[in-house]
Amino acid sequence: MKNKRWIVYAAFSLVLLTSPAVLNRYWIDVLNVVGLYVMLSLSLNIILGHCGMFHMGHAAFYAVGAYTTAILNTVYAIPVLWLMPLSGLLAGLFALVIARPIIHLRGDYLLIVTIGFVEIVRIALINNVFGITGGANGIFGIDRPTIFGMKISTPGQFFYLIWFFVAVTIYLLRKLEHSRFGRALNYIREDDVAAAGSGIDISHYKLIAFVIGAVWAGFCGTLFAAKMTIIAPESFNFWESVLLFMIVLLGGRGSIAGVILGTFLVIGLPELFRQFATARMLVFGAVMIIMMIFRPEGILPPPPRTYRLDRTAEPEEAA
Amino acid sequence: MTLLHLENLTKRFGGLIAVNDVSFDVAEGTIVGLIGPNGAGKTTVFNLITGNYRADSGKIVFDGRLINNLPTHKIVSLGIARTFQTIRLFHKLTALENVLAGCHCRMKSGSVAAMFQPPWQRAEEKKALDKAMGELRFVNLETQAMNLAENLSYGNQRLLEVARALATEPRLIILDEPAGGMNDQETAQLIDTIRQIQARGVTVLLIEHDMSLVMKACEKIVVLENGAKIAEGTPPEIKANRRVIEAYLGTDEE
Numbered sequence: 001m002k003n004k005r006w007i008v009y010a011a012f013s014l015v016l017l018t019s020p021a022v023l024n025r026y027w028i029d030v031l032n033v034v035g036l037y038v039m040l041s042l043s044l045n046i047i048l049g050h051c052g053m054f055h056m057g058h059a060a061f062y063a064v065g066a067y068t069t070a071i072l073n074t075v076y077a078i079p080v081l082w083l084m085p086l087s088g089l090l091a092g093l094f095a096l097v098i099a100r101p102i103i104h105l106r107g108d109y110l111l112i113v114t115i116g117f118v119e120i121v122r123i124a125l126i127n128n129v130f131g132i133t134g135g136a137n138g139i140f141g142i143d144r145p146t147i148f149g150m151k152i153s154t155p156g157q158f159f160y161l162i163w164f165f166v167a168v169t170i171y172l173l174r175k176l177e178h179s180r181f182g183r184a185l186n187y188i189r190e191d192d193v194a195a196a197g198s199g200i201d202i203s204h205y206k207l208i209a210f211v212i213g214a215v216w217a218g219f220c221g222t223l224f225a226a227k228m229t230i231i232a233p234e235s236f237n238f239w240e241s242v243l244l245f246m247i248v249l250l251g252g253r254g255s256i257a258g259v260i261l262g263t264f265l266v267i268g269l270p271e272l273f274r275q276f277a278t279a280r281m282l283v284f285g286a287v288m289i290i291m292m293i294f295r296p297e298g299i300l301p302p303p304p305r306t307y308r309l310d311r312t313a314e315p316e317e318a319a
Numbered sequence: 320m321t322l323l324h325l326e327n328l329t330k331r332f333g334g335l336i337a338v339n340d341v342s343f344d345v346a347e348g349t350i351v352g353l354i355g356p357n358g359a360g361k362t363t364v365f366n367l368i369t370g371n372y373r374a375d376s377g378k379i380v381f382d383g384r385l386i387n388n389l390p391t392h393k394i395v396s397l398g399i400a401r402t403f404q405t406i407r408l409f410h411k412l413t414a415l416e417n418v419l420a421g422c423h424c425r426m427k428s429g430s431v432a433a434m435f436q437p438p439w440q441r442a443e444e445k446k447a448l449d450k451a452m453g454e455l456r457f458v459n460l461e462t463q464a465m466n467l468a469e470n471l472s473y474g475n476q477r478l479l480e481v482a483r484a485l486a487t488e489p490r491l492i493i494l495d496e497p498a499g500g501m502n503d504q505e506t507a508q509l510i511d512t513i514r515q516i517q518a519r520g521v522t523v524l525l526i527e528h529d530m531s532l533v534m535k536a537c538e539k540i541v542v543l544e545n546g547a548k549i550a551e552g553t554p555p556e557i558k559a560n561r562r563v564i565e566a567y568l569g570t571d572e573e
Contacts, residue, residue: 172434179433180426180444183412187420190409197369197403199395199424199487208430304413307448309464 005303009257016163020156028155030271032227035162036220038263039169041247042256043216046173048245049253050182051209052189054107056241057114060121061214063236064091065221067125070139070231071132081145084222091218092211099210103203118241125233138232145226158227165223169216170256176212177256178305185209186254243267246284250291252298261300322347322491322522323368323399328377330363337363339546340377345491350513350523352537354530354557356566359543361526362404365493368524369401370394382490396424400484401493404526406476410469414460414479417468418451421486454482458512474505481512485521492516494525498532510536534558542566 020028044058065087072078072086102113128135145152145161152161176182184205187195196202225231243266251262270280291298323345330338338360345351353361366372368379370391379387386394400421409417426447432440455461458478463471468479477497484492497513498506506529513536516523527533533540534554542550542557544566550557557563 175436176430176433179436179440180423180428180447181430181433183416183419184423186412186416187409187423190411191407193371194403194407194409195420196391197371197395197401197407198420198483199392199400200420201390201392212430304465304467305416306465307415309448309452 020159025155028159032155032158032162034263034268035166036224037267038166038260040217040220041244041259041263042169042173043213044244045248045259047209047213048248050185051206054111055114056111056245057118058217058244059236059240060118061091061095061217062221063121064094065218066225066231067133069222069225070142073142074139080143080226084219087222088215088218092215095210095214099207103206118238122233122237140230142225142229162223250298252300255300255302258298258300320347322382324380326378328367329375330367330372331375336546341548343541343551345522345524347522349538350517350536352533352540353526354533354540355543360546361543362495365495395487398490400487400489402480402484402495404495408468408476408479413465414468415451415464417479418454418482418486419447421483422447422450424487451486454486458482473500489521491522496526498527498529506532
């Protein structure tokens, strides 16, 4: 059964990687958007999926990353890809500062506060906070990224850039899942009293989960700014956060494969049915209701971690 | 030597005094039972010791150190582990992972080490895995390692909680009604397990309603009624104590 999964993953990767050869620019661009959302949803998955914190303000961290890149690139002409670590770092710091006082809030209370945060960030951006965000018009003229002197500008080139980062994300986050850290988040999600009773510092882990998720969202912000070359506050509104939230719940909390599938369904599928665009919300709403009733754990819930129990072997990574 | 020392411990919930001026000692290496009618405040005492509640007044001293205001996870890492009266396992995770939760506080690797997995992190994981399997074997659940905790029988879920607590390498283990929901045979085995825990050098403090277990396993018994301590002594002393008999059976005044 494990092998079957791997065959599916390999086939999917192969089809995806060769798809730019047959798709037109429009559809490649759709895949680029999906790639960005996969990365963003995976970063939210740490917070919402693994740790079980109802965080509906993820676009705020995405915005911090994107604006950091945009401002430093347009003002100081620093190459955009060099700004990726810094964007992640600043988004993480921002998360640390805002999450510290609210980290003990549970469920719906945390949800409300995080919704507040994403709105505050958006409104601050519109009002040209510190005079550097460009107000409602945003920031334009962001450079294209260059790799070894090659300028990335066509959708096809962006496809490989974005999906390369998606692949790195999947690799690292999978390792994270299969570790003491990943387990600790799951213990907290399952029962925080029992987790504390087992010696886990709940607030610490919740905070770190928030920061890691934010750092990754900051990375995504850099890619987004580089891809669009123009960013505006409306790209980081509450609805974006809701979409990400929905992707994780629909796909399967704590499941990388589930989140990827969820992204294709929520972001990719509506592109296929453009003519029904007005009915989109109706369909989303109905699907969410049906899912919550019949499959509350999501479409592809994570399989249990496996461990090698023959004592001579290393603990296994797999499935 | 006294391992745990409670002194004039008091806890109020609004107007209710749940624990009223309770003092007792737990000597290292012993098995001590805490009994009393329902609502006597036994579990509240446990929650105070493990830091789930804050005491309004009084002292809790563990191994010479005041632990009153420490958070639960600190208390666990100092060496006090517990099980819960209403089973609190991580139901959607495997039995093995439940025990690995206990190993957590004796491990070091964080998020960055997890992503890059240097050799020391892998070695630590393997050590934890061995330890967790060892504890599962200790409670005879090694064949259940890969089953989800929620699929275990009730008695086995209680044992799994014990294994998880033992994985924290405690010096004192606090068992809240470990025999709850167990049949006679399972209870007999549990007494055996509790003695083995003691043989490992771990001190045991337990709440139990099953008097046969308490009388057989405990060296010392503390009796609570309405939040206050009414008796303390060896099993024969407690059996003969008039106040205890009244508390359990009621007086014949009416």
